[in-house]
């Protein structure tokens with residue numbers, strides 16, 4: 001059953017076109033996570049669904065009701081903000097019951113809803129405290145509790161965990177996923193955090209400059225990005241991009257090369273009319289790069305280690321591969337990043353040969369960065 005439908009949503013701030021024809025259908029119980037670079041329109045879209053922003057054109061439908069012109073309080077949504085937005089002079093219980101009190105619900109009903117939400121969020125012993133007596137994590141639980149008590153048709157979350165420290169964020173992430181499973185509610189969640197997006201979402205929506213670049217399950221987007229933007233946006237460290245030229249085409253295979261790179265053959269999604277010498281972008285994720293002994297030439301890139309990050313279980317190498325042309329290196333240190341799943345004994349200044357896994361290569365068209373390589377197999381979660 002459809003829970004939320006966004007139809008051709010446009011939002012202008014004066015001459016600035018912040019949302020450009022957003023279409024999205026969300027099924028009952030889905031956990032939608034919206035990601036995208038700063039300023040791409042995530043908050044504007046969330047606030048538009050909430051009714052805190054008026055859209056310039058389009059339609060917002062919640063459970064079959066057109067709510068486009070309705071007040072926020074009448075839309076059947078509850079929003080949880082990054083800043084918690086709790087009333088400092090009210091107790092936890094009063095904060096949580098606020099929405100129901102405004103709706104003039106009977107006291108017994110409010111008390112029961114608050115008690116239930118507090119139990120779910122494990123803050124039953126905090127109900128008489130005021131927000132300033134609580135930790136950041138507890139405050140965010142109260143804000144979520146306030147949303148739960150209203151039994152909304154759709155929950156909206158605007159970066160709810162970004163004010164918490166790393167350990168608490170991990171804990172709350174797990175708790176929010178459990179809460180979602182327990183309530184079976186439709187949730188739309190905005191975040192900057194890749195891990196939150198990958199682990200919590202039923203589907204991720206990647207926004208860029210007011211348009212949707214791609215919608216899909218986390219693994220679908222990670223394995224089969226539609227274009228260079230999505231490929232580069234999801235994954236940390238980011239996918240490496242190398243400028244290459246077509247060496248030879250044979251049916252569905254294309255061999256590409258670049259100065260400093262041994263020729264590599266990539267499967268295409270369909271037979272392509274690529275001519276020899278045409279420019280393309282080759283993509284390879286850091287985890288699809290291994291270090292091989294010098295002298296092993298097949299698909300190897302030779303370079304010098306600039307920086308090593310030892311993360312315990314894994315090692316990240318930032319390698320300068322000389323004149324191998326790469327596009328916008330993420331770190332500014334070296335131009336190829338390799339992520340090795342072991343404690344690798346490398347040091348800055350060391351010469352290495354990197355091998356790119358031929359099964360894990362992506363090719364993007366020069367015009368618009370469309371993915372033209374064959375789709376990758378997705379291993380189910």
Ligand SMILES: Nc1ncnc2c1ncn2[C@@H]1O[C@H](COP(=O)(O)OP(=O)(O)OP(=O)(O)O)[C@@H](O)[C@H]1O
Nearest residue numbers: 013016018036037038039040041042043044045192
């Ligand atoms: N009230 C406003 N008036 C004018 N422009 C605005 C207004 N609110 C947002 N914008 C512009 O609209 C664009 C989208 O803003 P929005 O806050 O939705 O981005 P975002 O993706 O949530 O960014 P961030 O991740 O940094 O929070 C930005 O370019 C922003 O400057």
